[in-house]
Amino acid sequence: MILDTPKIKRPVIRQLDETAINRIAAGEVVERPASAVKELVENALDAGARRITVDYADGGKTLIRVTDDGCGMTGDDLPLALSRHATSKIDGSDLLNIRSFGFRGEALPSLGAVGRLTITSRAEGHDGVSLSVEGGRMGALRPAALNRGTVVELRDLFFATPARLKFMRSDRVEMGAIADVVKRLALAEPHVGFTLRDVSGGGDGRVVFRADPENGDFFDALHGRLSRVIGADFTDNALRIDLDRDGLRLVGYAALPTYSRGSSVAQFLFVNGRPVLDKQLFGALRAAYMDVLSRDRHPAAVLNIQCDPERVDVNVHPAKAEVRFREPALVRGLIVSGLRLAITGAGHRASTTVASETLEAFRPVPTRAEPTRAEPAPLQPRVYQMDRPSQASFARAYALQAPAPDFGFAEAPSVRVEAVAEPAPDLTDRPLGAARAQVHENYIIAQTAKGIVLVDQHAAHERLVYERLKAQAAGSGIAAQALLIPDIVELSPPDAARLLDLADDLAGLGLVIEPFGGGAIAVREVPAVLGQIDAGALIRDIVDDLADLGASDRLRGRIDAVLSRMACHGSVRSGRQMRAEEMNALLREMEATPLSGQCNHGRPTYVELSLADIERLFGRR
Template identity: 45%
Template structure:
């Protein structure tokens, strides 16, 4: 190897630029953060050819004094920190003092600014080489304009790694979107090749902020999300979280901000995944725009050159706060409190083959009962016997047929109408059809009942009130030696779950009691699945950590099956419990339990009003 030597300043700057400037989007990020730190109320971003040819950011912030302009283009020159102590509580978006120096080393950069002290502004020009900047007068109102041209013109190897104009602009627009979502008190404009792409006015009230989020994240996200605002222990979480049914195939609609800085953090991601674990379909990702505010001294933003990562000083506290806040927000998503899942009606011309109900579709229609016949949703009960009695035929082996005689349907009653309405009948023994104030509600009765049973099992476990139901005839079943050993050595685990299982031989168990909530389930299949889960997790401590998985399996066994005919009382009882049960919009696997088809959509299906 050759001898150690100091790098040429120009080469050193270009190497350092690689940590800050990866593509045009990186330039826009740094310049927007500088503009916001300067207190800008209006920021205009103009780009050409995806930002490779031109990036111009103009703001009306505080500006830079004439004497500081040359220094602003030097490495590690900043007005945002002055001592080591300042790193312990950083409140600005930028603080390293490398952005302008890095950008100027790989492009032709012009910096024009006016701090308001003089009638005219001042300009400094740098063209990717280590030279003394020359300051000259220039007409400019108060604020700053940074113009970058010909990115990587002096580093062809870096330029070859840039993608197509469309791809680079998509990255740049994403950076613009992230920052515009966090600064509602600032107006933004983005234009590409002289065409305005985004024009965002200042958003000071909740309605205007929701409108901006809708523009940047899509109207569908705002229609299928709920706002949250929770504060505890010096932490505040606010923003919007998408319904579990509005999940995404990719994590492309997840914006999380800490004190206004967009970040990606493992602690945050884990807390969000846990909060959605009971309601998110496998492999899907939640959508959210969330803001966490806390004391700057409790978070270290000086972790990564791009400042995308942070380190919380109290990671466990932040994780628990995020998880509990989002878990509660998701739990409160019940029918009547959230936007209803929609069934999109497909417009068809007369004579077209319908894609929905066929001639063979079988329906059991019953007239809706009067609103007085059904009370307001009752709190979720953990009394297993009462639960089993309430549904009756849900657990009965013999199919039940609605015995209400056919009668003309009464006029729709909107006053006192529950969110999920009143049952009309069943379709193919799988779906419940219900009439509410909006139109028609379709409910997957197995998925809905599975969620209700699951939530009741969890609550009963927490309150240690899982009531057992004795079997009329004890069940003797053959098991493996390992399963029999575990049942004999850990009887308290089965007892807490509502089971009584005794060993009657080397490979034989006698089951005498099962949870009352699961009365009518296939006892042998249920016990085998529970045994399999318990033996897999091993010790009691590990079982405690996997109780949700175990309850999910138990709830599936104890829920009403397809092709089970229900009476109108049973169907309405199921609807009322859905309205009173947390997370009842999705089953344990994340699938929706109910859908809404409005009268307008029904009219569209049948071409009414034409």
């Protein structure tokens, strides 16, 4: 029996028409309404606009309108601007020297291919003109009345590609994405004014976001813009970053570790003013805070990497959200070392929001049920040291007074006051003040010139011991433990080569490796402080980090975690009574030790309350 073999029909190669090409390009450039807003606002910034207004309706699905006061276009420019790969940003001779947001000439024709696009523009010294494109079909050029600038109106996005509409999210979600895009661009250009309005339902609409142009130099303008976009809490707790190294400059603001967030929503990174969502840069930001934040907390930062445009390639992602640096290790090192230097320089400083949260915790929680009257519990304040003669005199005078009236307590409060033989120097002018008391054998109360400080003695001493252990490890190196039988780890040849390039760095951390033929790696020594470890699993985790982020801090992190546990067990335990000189010595060491404002897990080690804060608690203000 002979079976007939079906004939294979040869496909025909054909040239796609211009409309299909534009719609395919739109699928890469315009993913959602927020993508269209990003492209149009970036065009306005490239045109030199100083004020930009963005209106949208129904989450941008039915209307997106961007109005700017930039240089505008003439009647000869408009038809050319709506054709593919036509741009005024570059001349095509050098694709590595890109100094503008846009450069491909794809945004406007792509938008015109999937929606109803109308551009009205007027350049100085020329008449206003308007041109419409609907589903890729261009209309006739018409005169229009307009001041200098451009108005781009996009209606019914994706009407020509209805399948894309099925992938749109709810209006609320799309509105949030648009607001995020505008805020990121507002941070990139603090000297430009931005207004975002929701005009759903017609009328003047509702202003969702507004940021007037800021004055002053870059840092002053960015500081003012950050207060509007992120909030005054961030600027009050942010460190100024300005570091220049090897032709790279890192500028911006980074928050204190104690001002951390539950997600990465407060992380904004820019490269030469261009907002980017590059995982390698975010990985470097995370590594900079690795030693001061727990794994479930995220730092807050607004950072701009400035460099020669020829040292970075911005043409590696359709939406230009990722970049490629010529020297990625140098950029990562700049971010990590720059932020760590700033955080270390902040010393014992903790975020001001800690005091606000403390005051909020003092507020009574309202309940609907009628409070029941209960017998007051016995009060047992314990004061271990009061180191001023006036306080001792007050105690003696109080003891000579008549017995206090009975207020109904189960038993009288017990107070133990010890006078200091020699008066201690007045330490209230020091940042953390002078120790006055210890309560519940865990919290130190110190008096400063402007208020009081409440210190968690265990958390504070844990950080101090941890920093000493790290300094010792850095000075003498991480001791290595030789393996009786080397552990052989099989990797792919590229992964093995990538790992061996870091052999010297890993040896400095106590992990000694060498090639074993092909893609195999022989692990000869491991950090002694880690004890019994699975060397193969550690090697594979490091390789995964290298493939994903281009660098790995996993080994350093595991060593620091062990030192942190050692510090926890070696620090002052909760429940230990401390003398006045011990408490003051702890405060002085905190003032001299970097990062002492937070414990090893990122929690604050002390709370500072001003006299004004205390007076508010008692209703005196």
